[in-house]
Amino acid sequence: MARLHRSRGNGLDIWPGYVDALSTLLMVTIFVLLVFVLAEAFLSVALSGSNKTIATLRGEIAQLSNVLALEKSKTASLQDELASMASLMKAKQAASAAALSGQVKLNAREVSTVALLDQQIAALRLQLASLAAALDAAAAQDAADHVQIADLGKQLNEALARKVARLQQYRSEFFGDLRKALAGEKNIKIVGDRFVFESDVLFPSDSAQLSDAGTQEIADVAAAIEKIAPKIPPHLNWVLSVGGYADKEAVKGGKYKDNFDLSAARALSVLHLLIADGVAKNRVIATGYGAAHPISTGDAPADLAKNRRIEFRLTSAD
Known part of the structure; x- marks a missing residue:
């Protein structure tokens, strides 16, 4: 009994050792598994980063492949262009050689012609x-x-200037006498070297027949001419210029078709009356200007009346 009790006691003493060994083995196993899990996790992270890097490298490789393809295409195109240019240059050189050859032959044939x-x-x-x-x-x-012509022209100009100066003297006297004779007339005035009569003073509307008052005005002009004429030296070839002017309004009725005919007829009426009053025929001329050379640019009746006028100018006939 004692031996049996001893044997049972020894078996129970061994079991805690097994338990300790199994616990240790379990802990080692768990530790190893943990290490494997952590290693797998780190490896997964590393592999994920490697995959991204590989994808990036593959994209760059694809871009480089495209660039390389483009460069190859450009190189091929340039090679084609160089080949075309080379063939064109050869063709031009051949053509130039043929033209020079023909020119040499042509020059050889035309040596005699050139001479x-x-x-x-x-x-x-x-x-x-x-x-x-x-x-x-x-x-x-x-x-x-x-x-010689310049000297002659100078002499003529000097002579003309002297003649004009002398005539200016008599023109001033003529204007002075005429101003006295026509003093008080509102529609008669001096403009530069001209006596200006508004035609309404001398003629009815659209007519070249002098009115009674106009006839008296022209008689005063003739008297002033007759008074000054004997004083002017014979070598001064002077004339009294009679200019007829009209306004821009169309002629309304009468026998004159336009203002030019009317202005010329009025100038001639004045000329004939001056000759009848004693002015020599060779000392008076008449010209009709129509509506040209207005002295007033307005359209009012007063402006139009100013442009319907007779002008007298004592000037040289040379």
């Missing part, structure tokens, strides 16, 4: 030299004539 042309050019040069000498002589003569 003849050289002779003709030499003859023409001699003729040109002769013409140049003749032109130089003519230019020298023209220069001398120009000096």
Whole structure:
């Protein structure tokens, strides 16, 4: 009994050792599993980063492949262009060689013609030299004539200026006498070197027949001319110019088709009356200007009346 009890006691003493060994083995196993799990996790992270890097590298490789393909295409195109240019240059060189060959042959055929042309050019040069000498002589003569003409023109201008100055003296006297004779007339005035009569003073509307008052006005002008004429030296070729002017309004009725005819007819009526009053025929002229040269640009009746006028000017007939 004692031996049996001893044997049972030994078996129970061994079990805690097994339990400790199994616990240790379990802990080691768990530790190993944990290490494997952590290692797998780290490996998964590393593999994920590697995959991204590989994808990026693959994209860059694809881009480089595209660029390489484009460069190859450009290189091929440039090679084609170089080949075309080379063939074109060869063709041009061949054409140039053929033109030069033909020109050499042409020059060889025309040597005699060129020699003849050289002779003709030499003859023409001699003729040109002769013409140049003749032109130089003519230019020298023209220069001398120009000096003479200039001197003559100067003398004529001086003579004309003296004549104008003398005539101006008598014109002033004529205007002075005429101003006295026509004093108080509102429709008669002096404009520069002209006596201006508004035609309404001399003529009815659209008529070249002088009115009674107009006839008296012209008689005063004739008297002033007759008074001044004997004082003017005979060598002064003077005339009394009678100018007829009209307004821009169309002629309404009468025998005159337009203002030009009417203005000319009025100027002639005045001329004939001056001659009838004693003015010499060779000392009076008449001109009709129509509506040209208005002295007033307005459209009012007063402006139109100013443009319907007779002007007297004592001037030179030369």
